[in-house]
Amino acid sequence: MEQVKRLRADGRRNRERIVEVAAELVAREGAQVSLEEIARRAGVGSATLHRHFPSRQALLEAVFRDGVAQLCARAAAKPGKAPADELADWLEEVTVYTVTHRGLAAALLAGPEGLSAEDICCTDLLLNVVKALVARASSVGALHAGATAEDLVKLVNAIAVANENDPTTARRVLRLALTGIRR
Amino acid sequence: MEQVKRLRADGRRNRERIVEVAAELVAREGAQVSLEEIARRAGVGSATLHRHFPSRQALLEAVFRDGVAQLCARAAAKPGKAPADELADWLEEVTVYTVTHRGLAAALLAGPEGLSAEDICCTDLLLNVVKALVARASSVGALHAGATAEDLVKLVNAIAVANENDPTTARRVLRLALTGIRR
DNA sequence: ACCTGAACACCGTTCAAGT
């Protein structure tokens, strides 16, 4: 799943170990965790971490990409609901997933900046799924014209980053946003 | 407007100078600007900054409080629109104000944490206004039951923090959220 | 009462030197 450049065996081992330790520490301390500490616990020099992952964002993406890809894979396997409900439900699922995986919201918000041009970021994975769901709901006329996939992803990311570790509030605020304020 | 404890004249001057410099640097570099640099440019020792403002959040609040208070004061002076429109318009105004004042979104999101218990934070100022507008719109039955003032402030803060320096997108996403996705 | 400068324990990034 994770596409890795051809590396010498020790290089690959180090890379994997760094991501493993990073996942653990980011989950515990958030996206701002010290890179120095990650390197220390992974048993590598700080320069090694930095060459494998030229930016904090690149490391965060490596930590979260597989999980997000799996989340996206689950989007297809849904029962035959009304397309607008399908979209709403999936946005809710993404929101809860993001909020319960510390550091992911921050990574999504930063998007592709700080990444090398070739690798696709988690935001793009999500965006593709949302685009498909929006197209489906649109085609049956169930969607408001202003509801674009880009803005919906922005909205979900925004709510997630503002409610890290609080899935209950995040879900409630998202539902409010998908419903609108007027009776 | 800014309530200041009784201080010796030189203490008061230093405090004012720190807030002045902080406002300038936060506007230019964002909420994460170095406190060390603020102290340096204000011509005080870092310890002095730290005693006047025991946390970064306390300094940010001091930087933004007056502006937010003025924004809140403007809420009353509105023509006689439908209450739900009045609420929507004001939320839009807050969003644009926040997004165009760099660092404010981060300060609002952090809320009262890192502040001494007595001083009221910017979030509370906004919340009071939104509560009043929600009550008015609710009383004429124009509002969806799920739309609480607390969640609306959360929503606005979320959208603002995710769209710093991009008022166009922020406004568009907010309108989407206030309208809902369904046709 | 309030200030300063130094001390402390960090941090991210880069680079020469190793294997």
Add this chain to the structure above:
DNA sequence: ACCTGAACACCGTTCAAGT
């Protein structure tokens, strides 16, 4: 080709010593 450890220029916080 990949690694390491040290060097560099920072950072926030605290504390002794000053006025």
